[in-house]
Structure formats: structure tokens, C-alpha cells
Amino acid sequence: MSGGTFVGMPAFPEAAHEAVGNTTLRANLRHATHTIRDKRARAVAELDDWAELREAGRRIKDHTLRHLDHYLMRLEESVVRAGGTVHWAADADEANRIVTALVKATGESEVVKVKSMATQEIGLNEALEAEGIHAYETDLAELIVQLGHDRPSHILVPAIHRNRGEIRDIFAKEMADWGRPAPEGLTDSPAELAEAARLHLREKFLRAKVGISGANFMVAETGTLVVVESEGNGRMCLTLPETLISVVGIEKTIPTWRDLEVFLQTLPRSSTAERMNPYTSMWTGTTDAATADGPSTFHLVLLDNGRTDTLADEVGRQALRCIRCSACLNVCPVYERAGGHAYGSVYPGPIGAILSPQLRGTRSEIDASLPYASSLCGACYEVCPVAIDIPEVLVHLRERVVQGGEATRQGVKVTLKPAKGHAAERAAMRAAGLAFARPGALRAGQRIASRTRRFHPRMLPGPGRAWSATRDLPKVPAEPFRDWWQRTRGDRSGGTTEGNDA
């Protein structure tokens, strides 16, 4: 990922250490995720065909991904037919170059943006800024992040780590630098905060000539793009400016209009626990500006940036089914304590832990640590509306980190070397494997442990220290089970005895 926002992140355990110690952050996150997860469970329980919907969503996405080349060509045709222009971007730099050139061609130096993860993934705002173009975020949470010189920490609620008091302070201090200042004497009441944001943003909407958006879905059949949102600010960005540039990951394609039926049921319930999201905006090509709302120029930038490489991986490709509902974040006990920033990407939580190391590769320290940022409890898989088996992919990526192996990078098959720093662990695993392959060795080890049990420390040395720093180790019993069994029932133990290994 270029764009620089998260470059130089420490590995996950280190980044999480800080968050775990930050009690305000933990309280904010705990409150927010628990509220939404309970509501989600109720919204899902209302549908008696949830399991079928989940399966349908999984199948539609899998089918599309399997024939992605075909559907992308159809999509391009449809968009062009509707008066739009399609651009293909292989990576972040190319996408940023395309968008910057398009904005420059309009002669504008300001753009309004509707919340888009793809543009955050590629660091578009920073790329535009470098060329003297200011990008204004219009999603409320995004605005808070932008004004606070902060980074998003949640897919749906990027400012989830902030409480009302913090937001008030950010508005009061920063709004004036970006446009209309916050009203005098602003309090932290939600209504006042929302009104301050509304006034601040309205000024931007009415002035802007160029809008930049992402999309939740792209319908290949008709060339229609779809954004679902709660606030309606996105709709303003999609209708008011003359030029609209949509930057969308290629995996957001679905074949037909009919397929939307499934996702418009599962996405809002999984993400905001609503039966239907308040605003669903759909746009197809250009509109005649004289007679209707909507842009007279429309560009679609199709972003790869590691997606076809991900698609090449049989186990890992299921991550591309993700519809960014954020349900997995809200149930994840690790996300709840580590916070979104620890994941070092715009994609935090369980989905981030499997997506980032695939999009970016596992070379950096943070990417190599992400597959381990999970206890494999499986809560994420259980809630995922497109049934992504996140634990399965995590284990698969762990294998890539510790053992290396085949992967596709930039369209080329490569053999990855194991990540650094796992040599000791690999040796230990191999040794344990050898011991376990011979019960005699396991037994000998147990006996030594039993005999020396009085001398065992309650603190472990080396990497185990982290464990014993906060937890007591169990006492080694005087007699392992197998010795007891042999002592008391040895005569009755079946045909398989210790004798036939060794």
C-alpha cells in the first residue's frame, strides 16, 4: 500500500500493547462494539432465511470472482454505453496518477469525497494534496478523522475510538482551518455536533465541482454503481458536482441487478443492524445536467492493487467476498482490546488481518504479524454474511509467514521465503514434532518434568516470559496420566502398547 498513512507501523503485538493500556480507548470501543453486536444479533434473528441469504451471498460472490475477467469486461461495456469512461489501475500509484490527472483536467483544486475505503487504501488524499488539490471528507466519521489528523480505526465508523467530548474539541479547534468554523460555545450534545458538521459540509457541497466516491457494488449488467449509507452526505457528493470519479476495487462487481436483492438485505443488518439503510444511491453513467441531477462527466477507476494476486490463492481468495459490513470487527475480542489502529491498515479487525497481508504481501513486520492477531475463536466466521472462513485463512497465512511457499505477486508466481524471526519457533516445532512422533520420547520428557517438579520456576524464560508475566503456570503433577494408567490398568491396556513404537 502506498500513500504512506500506515507506513512504518510497528508489528501488531507492539501496537496493541499501547491500546490495551489505554483505558479510554478500550471503554469507547467496548461500549460501541457491544451495543452494535447485540443489535445486529436481533436484526439478523428477524429473518428466518438468514442462512439461505448468507449462502446465496457467498455463491454470488464466488461465482463472480471465478469469472471476474468476464464480468469486468461486461461492466466496462455497460459503463461506456451509459456515457462513462473506464480506467484500469494496476496499483495504488497508477490509480492516484489517473485520478490526479482527471481532477487537474477540470481545472479545480478542491474535491468532495464520500467515504471510500479504496481511496484510503491507496492514499489518494495525500497524493492529491501533493499536487495542490484539497480533498474534503464528507462522511461524518471520516470528517472527524480528517479534522483530527487521525487515522480511521473501523470500517464503518472510522472514528469509533473517539467519544463525544473528543469530537467537540476537534471541531472547535480545527473546523476554521478547513472552512466554516464551528459555532461559538459548541457542546458535546449529538444534535449540536451533527448541526455543526452539517453547516460546515453544506458549504463544501455547494461549492464543489468534482466529487470522488467509492462504491459498495458495481452491477456488470447495467453499469450501475451502488452506495449504501446512513447520512445522505454521500448522495450529495454523487449528485451535486459536475464531475464524478469513482474509485472501486475490482472485487466489488456483481453480475446482475437481481443479485443486489441479497446484499441489500444482508449488508445493512450486518453492519448497522438496520433492516434497510437510510440512503441507497445508484448511478449509471452520466446524466443530462440540464434536465436532471447528477454528474455530466463520469469516470470509473477500476482498482486491482493486489486483488488478482489474492484471487490466485485458492484458500485466501475468499477474503475478496467481503462486503465491508464490519460485523467481524464488532464481535472480535482482539479488535475490542487492540483497537483498529494496531492493524496498520484501513482494513482493521479480522478481515484486515487476512486482507492486508494478501494485498500487500507478508514482507513487512506488521503484515507478517497480522495472521497471528487472532485467538482463532471463530466469532468472525460465525457472523460474516458472506461466510468467509477467516480462521482458515489466518492459519493459511501463518503457514506462508513461517514456512514461505508459493504465492502470486504482481501477477507472477513466486516462492516466498519464510519471514524473519521464526527460526527458533520452527526449530521448537520440529523438535516437538519429533518427540510427539515417538511416544517413548514424550514419556521420557514427562518423567523428567515430574521428577524435577519441585524446581520448576513460575516464570518462563525466553519468549514464554510474556505468558508467565501475567499468568501463573500450572504445577506439574507427580505422575502423568499414562504412568497412572500403566500402574493401575497396564495389564488391561489394549493391543497398542508403548512397545510397538520406538
Add this chain to the structure above:
Amino acid sequence: MRVALFLTCVNDTLYPDTGRAVVKLLTRLGVEVDFPMAQTCCGQAHYNTGYRHQAEPLARHFSDVFGSDAYDAIVTPSGSCGAMVRELYPRMGERARAEGRGEGLARTLAPVVPKTYELTEFLVDVLGVTDVGAYYPHKVTYHPTCHGLRSLGLGERPTRLLRAVEGLELVELPGAEECCGFGGTFAVKNSDVSAAMGTDKVRNAESTGADVLCAADNSCLMHIAGTATRLRTAVRPVHIAEILASTEEEPLS
């Protein structure tokens, strides 16, 4: 009925009491129990840490030891090791096939997969009992460990068994379905987050006023117990097998 006890390496080495409890309980219910001495480890720690290839010989060994027709079932007092065999052995077979290594591993592992049961599953589904004649006069709260809950889908089985225990008062654990933070090597690699999760689990258990925290997996209990003694809480972690094995004549702990 003749079953092979798959005790798991952790129980064998650190928690022999659980093994003795399973033997006592199953024998009382008329089941003939054998402990194949050649058993070692199912390979879960290897597999989940990313050492699938190192886990393969362990899985083969498991199948050699437990695959015998002489056993009607393989019973284990561990949700996570049970899930390893039932859920992940077939997956290991599939992966080996995808890597062009043919049917070999899949065929070797196939016989043990459907025969492996976690203890409470075996009691309720195979033996068809919920009242195992136990007596345990304590206030108990139950933590459904993640693999038992989500991989094996144990559901109500453990709590139905506990409710039938004479003298036992079962109280609900707040946030029961949340992970305790063990997760094998996770506890070491992400020790801060793991400890925070364990602390919340212990505090939740404490809030119920129970004197015993029960689960069907000693690995999770080890993590919870290690946290509990640090926090100096009175709640005592106990494996469900030990509760079910306990009788008025022969009380356990």
C-alpha cells in the same frame, strides 16, 4: 461398547486428574475404556501456528493409533483437540490433495474423523444420557470454549449434563461466548491482548458468585486458572469431566 480414550498431550502431562475422571465416569456408565499407550499429540498446535506440514505426521500417527476397528468410538475431554480431528483432519487431507499429493493423507485420516467425539457429545449423543448420576454440591458457572462452541457445535449438551448433577447450582456466565484469550500460541505472541481477555473472563466469572468455573477444555482452563490466581479470585476452574465423575461416595475436589 469399547472406546479409545484420546486424552491429549496437555491432559496427559499436566492434568492427569481429568483423564482419571473420564475413565471413572465412562466405566461407571458401562463403557469399556482403553488408553492406547502409543498416543501422543493430535498436531493442533503445529497446525494452528502455521506448521501444517509438521502436523501431518502427527495426524498420521494419530490415525495409526486410534484407527483400529476394535474401538467403537474415540472419546476426548477436549473440545479443541476434538475439533482438530473432526474439522481440520479432513481439511489437511483436502490441502494435500490440492498440492498434488493424491488421496494418501485423506484416505489415512478418514477412518478416525467420524468416530471422534468430545466427551459431552459422546455422553449425550452416543450413550443417550444426560443424568450421569453425579453429585457435586457447588455453585458452578459454565464457559463454552470457542472450539467446543463453534467448531463442534456442542450447544446445550454440557449444560444439560450439568443441570442433571445432584446438588449443583448452575449460574449463567455473562459474556459466556467470548473467547477467554488462550488460543494456543496466541497467548504468547499477543500476550497483552490475551491477558486482557483472560482478565475479563475471570471478572465475569467472579461476578456470578460461583465457586467453580467449569469448561470442557483444560487448555482454556489453564489460561483462566493462571489468570485467576494472579487476580487472587476465589473462583476455581474445574474440568467438566471431574464434575460429572464426582459422586456422593467418591467426591472429587
